[in-house]
Amino acid sequence: MHRFILIIILIIIKNEIKMSEEKVIVANKGLVRADFAFWVGQYLDKFYDGLENKKIMGNKCPKCGDVFVPPRKICGKCNIVIPLEENWVDLPETGTLMNFTTTAYRVNDRTSRKAKDWTIGMIQIDGSNTSIIYRLLKMELEDVKIGMKVQIEWSEKTKGDPSDIKGFIKV
Amino acid sequence: MGRQVAIASAGFSEHASKRSDVSMPELVSEAIEDCLKNAPSVELGDIDAFVNGNMPAFEGANIPELWMTDWMGARNKPLLRVTTGGTTGGSVAIAGYYNVTAGLPGVDTVLAVAFEQQSQGDTSVGLASVAYGEISILNTLGVSYDQLSRLLSAGAAIGVAAYQATTYMNKTKTHEEDLARVVVQNRRNAAKTWWAHLKMPNLTIEDVLDTPYVQYPLRYGMVCPASDGACAMLFTTEEKAKDMCDIPVYVNGVASVANETAVLGYDGSGSAQVDPSMQLGAIRSAELAYSQAGISFPRKEIDYAEVYAPFPNQELMWTEKLGLFEEATAPEMYKAGVTAVNGELPVNCSGGVNSTNAIGASAMERPAEAALQIMGKASNQVPKTVHTSIGSGWGGSLNLITLMAMSDQPQRKWR
Numbered sequence: 001m002h003r004f005i006l007i008i009i010l011i012i013i014k015n016e017i018k019m020s021e022e023k024v025i026v027a028n029k030g031l032v033r034a035d036f037a038f039w040v041g042q043y044l045d046k047f048y049d050g051l052e053n054k055k056i057m058g059n060k061c062p063k064c065g066d067v068f069v070p071p072r073k074i075c076g077k078c079n080i081v082i083p084l085e086e087n088w089v090d091l092p093e094t095g096t097l098m099n100f101t102t103t104a105y106r107v108n109d110r111t112s113r114k115a116k117d118w119t120i121g122m123i124q125i126d127g128s129n130t131s132i133i134y135r136l137l138k139m140e141l142e143d144v145k146i147g148m149k150v151q152i153e154w155s156e157k158t159k160g161d162p163s164d165i166k167g168f169i170k171v
Numbered sequence: 172m173g174r175q176v177a178i179a180s181a182g183f184s185e186h187a188s189k190r191s192d193v194s195m196p197e198l199v200s201e202a203i204e205d206c207l208k209n210a211p212s213v214e215l216g217d218i219d220a221f222v223n224g225n226m227p228a229f230e231g232a233n234i235p236e237l238w239m240t241d242w243m244g245a246r247n248k249p250l251l252r253v254t255t256g257g258t259t260g261g262s263v264a265i266a267g268y269y270n271v272t273a274g275l276p277g278v279d280t281v282l283a284v285a286f287e288q289q290s291q292g293d294t295s296v297g298l299a300s301v302a303y304g305e306i307s308i309l310n311t312l313g314v315s316y317d318q319l320s321r322l323l324s325a326g327a328a329i330g331v332a333a334y335q336a337t338t339y340m341n342k343t344k345t346h347e348e349d350l351a352r353v354v355v356q357n358r359r360n361a362a363k364t365w366w367a368h369l370k371m372p373n374l375t376i377e378d379v380l381d382t383p384y385v386q387y388p389l390r391y392g393m394v395c396p397a398s399d400g401a402c403a404m405l406f407t408t409e410e411k412a413k414d415m416c417d418i419p420v421y422v423n424g425v426a427s428v429a430n431e432t433a434v435l436g437y438d439g440s441g442s443a444q445v446d447p448s449m450q451l452g453a454i455r456s457a458e459l460a461y462s463q464a465g466i467s468f469p470r471k472e473i474d475y476a477e478v479y480a481p482f483p484n485q486e487l488m489w490t491e492k493l494g495l496f497e498e499a500t501a502p503e504m505y506k507a508g509v510t511a512v513n514g515e516l517p518v519n520c521s522g523g524v525n526s527t528n529a530i531g532a533s534a535m536e537r538p539a540e541a542a543l544q545i546m547g548k549a550s551n552q553v554p555k556t557v558h559t560s561i562g563s564g565w566g567g568s569l570n571l572i573t574l575m576a577m578s579d580q581p582q583r584k585w586r
Contacts, residue, residue: 035293036231036293038194038230038232039191039194039195041192044194066564072241073196074200074244075241076242077246079215079216162290
């Protein structure tokens with residue numbers, strides 16, 4: 001079962017109160033690390049199994065026909081449960097770039113400013129009604145156009161998590 | 172004047188220590204499915220507004236109600252999140268009641284959902300964030316953090332319950348066997364409840380007393396588990412409830428009162444300063460809810476009670492404080508079987524919080540189960556007819572007590 005771990009650092013405030021001329025000084029000193037994790041559930045589990053085998057799987061709402069990538073238990077539009085064993089759709093590796101942006105920073109890494117900007121974008125996998133956000137690889141910013149066709153660049157070694165898709169490249 | 176509110180249905184998800192087969196929204200959707208199964212004529216589209224809540228910071232995911240909007244069927248509908256620590260579920264239920272009684276145009280039917288998936292996070296750290304109200308009081312007095320952790324001893328809720336237990340036991344001259352007896356009743360009841368967590372049909376008092384202390388006088392075998400689970404309740408108007416279910420359960424009184432500001436005796440307010448088992452907040456909650464509901468003699472008029480009690484001493488203490496038994500007589504009542512399923516006043520036939528504790532959901536599971544007992548749809552249904560029942564909650568960093576009084580008859584006296 002896939003479980004993503006997010007480490008949150010809680011700062012427990014150790015108050016040091018120094019009373020001088022009615023000034024109160026509070027200093028943060030203690031640090032406590034705490035692990036949180038998220039069960040992804042059976043629908044996403046199947047999706048990540050697919051990624052491990054370099055396959056994109058979505059599921060289809062039996063009522064409105066919307067195809068979800070990643071798959072989900074409930075179609076919010078129709079308020080119905082999509083059964084776990086049914087309505088799975090194998091989707092291609094190709095998609096359409098819906099929009100894009102560039103980012104100078106990485107999460108939790110202020111030094112990355114020195115590195116080259118990343119171009120990231122929302123990609124609608126062909127045959128699906130949702131978008132996923134990934135890096136756009138091997139292309140100059142000038143070449144990136146909304147509506148262009150892109151395809152998945154897989155990681156060399158897949159492990160059944162979102163990083164199995166390295167990014168998207170031009171078709 | 173508010174409208175009469177009725178509970179049309181209530182439902183649960185399966186509870187376990189690790190529901191690793193579902194994500195948080197999927198867990199919640201299970202409770203909603205079960206809730207709507209009990210009211211077959213209702214569809215998600217018929218629900219006008221939603222209330223949602225869990226403990227803050229327990230899973231490390233804030234505003235989860237937005238994550239699970241689609242999973243609740245709340246897309247494009249009014250949605251409110253309520254979170255009040257351990258009483259979250261009780262407050263969510265009360266907020267569901269408020270939503271209906273307020274009589275807003277277009278808001279007749281409200282789904283209230285409370286949940287917790289504790290296996291995802293660190294409960295002690297979550298509790299630390301909730302208990303900061305207390306910690307800050309000590310910090311203000313110059314008590315440093317390392318001294319403080321010693322005072323809280325085992326930490327978390329048991330650090331509070333142990334003081335309640337020792338004062339209660341000293342006052343009432345009760346023993347550990349009396350605590351164990353409560354646990355045995357709860358865990359055996361849980362065995363007959365489909366959604367419960369700790370099911371122990373053959374548990375004995377000796378088994379419980381054979382486990383080591385976590386914090387005197389509470390032993391490992393007496394302490395509630397940490398569960399993953401969810402609960403949902405459907406509130407609606409008197410008129411609509413009659414179409415939705417056979418026996419609507421009318422909510423006739425609600426209260427949520429905090430009084431026990433000090434757990435450790437440092438702060439200058441609240442009854443807990445000298446006697447943690449005094450529980451003026453619970454007494455006041457009961458007064459408020461019973462007067463709204465027109466209950467004059469709770470001991471006589473209440474047929475069934477779900478009392479929030481993660482630890483057995485609390486069940487004894489609160490059954491007294493909520494007016495179900497005379498002071499210091501609860502242990503005798505448990506011994507005599509008054510609180511058993513076939514007893515005169517059955518208490519916690521679901522196994523209670525002592526057997527299942529998905530914290531954010533627990534305080535809602537009490538009124539939910541108490542309502543199902545009136546409907547005759549409870550998993551471990553009592554043989555006698557239940558006309559009036561109560562469901563309580565305890566928690567918050569400052570000992571908040573929530574209470575909901577329900578009946579099969581609408582109460583119009585106070586309107």
